[in-house]
Amino acid sequence: MRRSRFADQWPTLLVAALAGTFGVALLHVTGLLAAAIAADEVTGESDTVALMLGIVATVFIVIAVYVSAVVTANTVATVVAGRTRLIALLRLIGSTARAQRAHIAKEGLGIGLAGAAIGVVAGTGLAFALEEIAVANDVMPATEYDYLNAAVVLPAIAVVITTWLASWVGSRRVLRVRPIQAIGNSAEPDREELGRRRVRNASAVVLFVAGLGLLVAGVVWGLTEPYGVLVGMAGGILSFTGIVLGAHVVMPPVLRLVGRALGGSPAARLAAENAVRHPERSSRMTIGLVIGVTLVTTFAVTMESYRTMLLEAQRVQPEVYQGIEEMLNVTIAVFTVLIGFSAVIAAIGMVNTLSLSVMQRTRELGLLRALGFDRRQLRRMIVAESAALTLAATVTGIVLGFGYGWAGAQSLLGGVQGEPAFVLPGIPWAMFGGLLLAAGLLTLVASIAPARRAMRVAPVVALAVE
Structure with missing residues (x-):
């Protein structure tokens, strides 16, 4: 059972790791571009360019977190749909829906921590590689940017929180699993049933x-x-x-x-x-x-x-x-x-x-x-x-x-x-x-x-x- 659960959770880990890499790399690259722009004789005097760069970076970091949260929630929902029979069996022997949902959310927290750690390392390495390639090909000048930037913790924390919350949201299907489904077949809701969910619509x-x-x-x-x-x-x-x-x-x-x-x-x-x-x-x-x-x-x-x-x-x-x-x-x-x-x-x-x-x-x-x-x-x-x-x-x-x-x-x-x-x-x-x-x-x-x-x-x- 443990092997099965790990097998259906690795996609969530992959998404969390990519999201962490994206956020950390974006933060580093934005800092590199800001340093290059400030050192340039033309663009360094333009406050507009620096302002636009800061705004665009903020927008992209927020969007990256949003994308990873939605994809994670959908992935967890699909995983839960595949575990319906197992969850129903656990319900049949005395487990509660809230306990099962809390277990999935706990898995999400662990996956978020692992993904954030991978993201910090991979994102920093990616940004460093991009800088080296750009400098070697005279695309941008060498800068004195410091990679030991405490700000990279922010996207890592965001990945942990969003993965945990997305797992909690994506696991809401657990609340609709009934013990009787352990001895029967369960099916995805059809369009008519979804149409009756008036609050969601x-x-x-x-x-x-x-x-x-x-x-x-x-x-x-x-x-x-x-x-x-x-x-x-x-x-x-x-x-x-x-x-x-x-x-x-x-x-x-x-x-x-x-x-x-x-x-x-x-x-x-x-x-x-x-x-x-x-x-x-x-x-x-x-x-x-x-x-x-x-x-x-x-x-x-x-x-x-x-x-x-x-x-x-x-x-x-x-x-x-x-x-x-x-x-x-x-x-x-x-x-x-x-x-x-x-x-x-x-x-x-x-x-x-x-x-x-x-x-x-x-x-x-x-x-x-x-x-x-x-x-x-x-x-x-x-x-x-x-x-x-x-x-x-x-x-x-x-x-x-x-x-x-x-x-x-x-x-x-x-x-x-x-x-x-x-x-x-x-x-x-x-x-x-x-x-x-x-x-x-x-x-x-x-x-x-x-x-x-x-x-x-x-x-x-x-x-x-x-």
């Missing part, structure tokens, strides 16, 4: 509307002060939290549309139906990737808008902005690498949940084998299901990211020239193409292990599972 609507209001307030404040982006960030987090809570309502229609494009073969039709048959399971698998794609798109649109504004200013006043493009390119390149960590965290979350989901559907896969599906059809079904989930999440994330990216650019840059101005959103076409290519690769990666596991299911053994 109402909370999703309230958070989305309130967040949208803050986004508008941030855009308006950004016409005079760049601090409007902080209000906009709060609005973005609130509104996106509403989308996360309502993902079981938002994602099924998108999945249904994508599923129709997969074709009419039995494997494709069954994959499309699987994607919408259990909305909660599908939303857990897709929402992490939606967050990652939204984050990458938001960053790309915001920075492309920033680049366009600075290049236009350089064209008008070349003597003032001479040399700014090189430092801007370095800053964007570094943050692009770092922001990719959030996408990796989200992608790993989807791979984890898809793999766990297939592992928990042994009986379903066995029934398909008994009904005549061969191993090749099962593999096609898993790949098609992965493609539907990945494409739906990618398209949704691009649409949301474009909106959030423009709001971020407008609230950050709307008043940077001393007077209110409308910021045209930059369109990073290369990034959009890269995301679609990455979605295709993720489909293949996410389906490899689940497809192999599905093909090993024997009909007789699967039908014997209760």
Whole structure:
């Protein structure tokens, strides 16, 4: 039992470690960039550039913590769904739901501590390696930045707290497990049952509307002060939290549309139906990737808008902005690498949940084998299901990211020239193409292990599972 529990918790440890690495590396790299900017003869005299860098770093650290918390909560919820029968057995012999939930939260605390420790070491090493590479290639000058920075404890503490809280939130399913499920089959709630959860649905609507209001307030404040982006960030987090809570309502229609494009073969039709048959399971698998794609798109649109504004200013006043493009390119390149960590965290979350989901559907896969599906059809079904989930999440994330990216650019840059101005959103076409290519690769990666596991299911053994 201990081995089984460790096996289904390593995905959570991986997410916590990546989140810790992201936060610590981002803090170090921000310090390195600040030191390089301060030493530069051109940018060192610009308080605006330093201010923007500090604000952007703050925004990304908060976003990193948020992404890891959501992905961790979804991963824990999937783990709990797979432990339903075990939890029900423990309930049957006298254990309480609260005791089981406390045990899972305690596991989350331990995993958070381990992930934070790994993150401090790995994040510091990554930042040091990036500096050495940048200095060796004359991308940035050598600085006197001190890596023994006590501030790195902050993202580590954030990882511990968020992993613990996310485990507590993700384990709320334990409260709905009944002892009778130990001798019967349990199933994910369907769309009608989820629709009856009025408190959750109402909370999703309230958070989305309130967040949208803050986004508008941030855009308006950004016409005079760049601090409007902080209000906009709060609005973005609130509104996106509403989308996360309502993902079981938002994602099924998108999945249904994508599923129709997969074709009419039995494997494709069954994959499309699987994607919408259990909305909660599908939303857990897709929402992490939606967050990652939204984050990458938001960053790309915001920075492309920033680049366009600075290049236009350089064209008008070349003597003032001479040399700014090189430092801007370095800053964007570094943050692009770092922001990719959030996408990796989200992608790993989807791979984890898809793999766990297939592992928990042994009986379903066995029934398909008994009904005549061969191993090749099962593999096609898993790949098609992965493609539907990945494409739906990618398209949704691009649409949301474009909106959030423009709001971020407008609230950050709307008043940077001393007077209110409308910021045209930059369109990073290369990034959009890269995301679609990455979605295709993720489909293949996410389906490899689940497809192999599905093909090993024997009909007789699967039908014997209760």
